[in-house]
Amino acid sequence: MTTTDCMGDLTADILAFVPQRPMAPERTDSARRRFRTIWISDVHLGTRGCNAEMLIDFLDHVDSEQLYLVGDMIDGWRLKKRFYWPAAHNDVVWRIMKRAKRGTRVTYIPGNHDEMFRQFAGMDFGGVKVRRKAIHITADGRRLLVLHGDEFDAITLAHRWVAFIGDNAYTALMVVNQWLNVARRRLGMPYWSLSKHAKAKVKNAVAFISHFEEVVAHAAGSRGVDGVVCGHIHTAEIRQIGDVAYYNDGDWVEGCTALVEHFDGRMELLHWADEIAKRETTERAAAIAA
Numbered sequence: 001m002t003t004t005d006c007m008g009d010l011t012a013d014i015l016a017f018v019p020q021r022p023m024a025p026e027r028t029d030s031a032r033r034r035f036r037t038i039w040i041s042d043v044h045l046g047t048r049g050c051n052a053e054m055l056i057d058f059l060d061h062v063d064s065e066q067l068y069l070v071g072d073m074i075d076g077w078r079l080k081k082r083f084y085w086p087a088a089h090n091d092v093v094w095r096i097m098k099r100a101k102r103g104t105r106v107t108y109i110p111g112n113h114d115e116m117f118r119q120f121a122g123m124d125f126g127g128v129k130v131r132r133k134a135i136h137i138t139a140d141g142r143r144l145l146v147l148h149g150d151e152f153d154a155i156t157l158a159h160r161w162v163a164f165i166g167d168n169a170y171t172a173l174m175v176v177n178q179w180l181n182v183a184r185r186r187l188g189m190p191y192w193s194l195s196k197h198a199k200a201k202v203k204n205a206v207a208f209i210s211h212f213e214e215v216v217a218h219a220a221g222s223r224g225v226d227g228v229v230c231g232h233i234h235t236a237e238i239r240q241i242g243d244v245a246y247y248n249d250g251d252w253v254e255g256c257t258a259l260v261e262h263f264d265g266r267m268e269l270l271h272w273a274d275e276i277a278k279r280e281t282t283e284r285a286a287a288i289a290a
């Protein structure tokens, strides 16, 4: 079998995997907020912790010329242990493939949880470029290195903030977080991240996170770029470290954040739970006025 045959089979397999239409139809009622670039990562599709509903809401309310998927989109480690794939997870994949088809330039940089896709780096599938890392040029001419971030684990062990409470405890915490938020939603209360709260309370975790940020920024600086965009540690941040701008787009397990670039090159972190709350307040006010 030639390489081309393999590639053909693989593309067909991937396209067959993407459903014909989503379970939750795409919302087109609201005018989408447009950005030059969007970065998301650490979605962990295939796990109960993944907040697919919130991500679907995000994808239905924003659009961009370019979209970077900065790793850990699918949790291959967890999926291997136990298969978990609800319709909402297909809907996320469908929406991303649809964007690529509509002309958004999509770059997928696999992380450590979806490292099985790293072997396809350099290839394109359905308009999605798979790469190990990328250089993004902002509208104001800055060069940003885009990578997942697990490259620095050997030095920082920053992702191991979880180790302080243990992986199983973290998973349990995520389940509690979900139930808590179902209850909060029923009571008309906004989304609240329990583990984000817990993480901020662990002093050592905070030290590890800031060490990770400094190591990544330093490595980017020595490669001569103006900034770095990563994910991996599930801690969204925009921070200037020396000459290097450090950006972390966060995650869609607990924080539910995306990094966006406006058309003038200005960067912003969107905390989607807050954006939903803002939108609902506006809608309520409009309903009362009407």
Ligand SMILES: [Mn+2]
Pocket: 071, 072, 111, 112, 113, 148, 150, 231, 232, 233
């Ligand atoms: Mn990771």
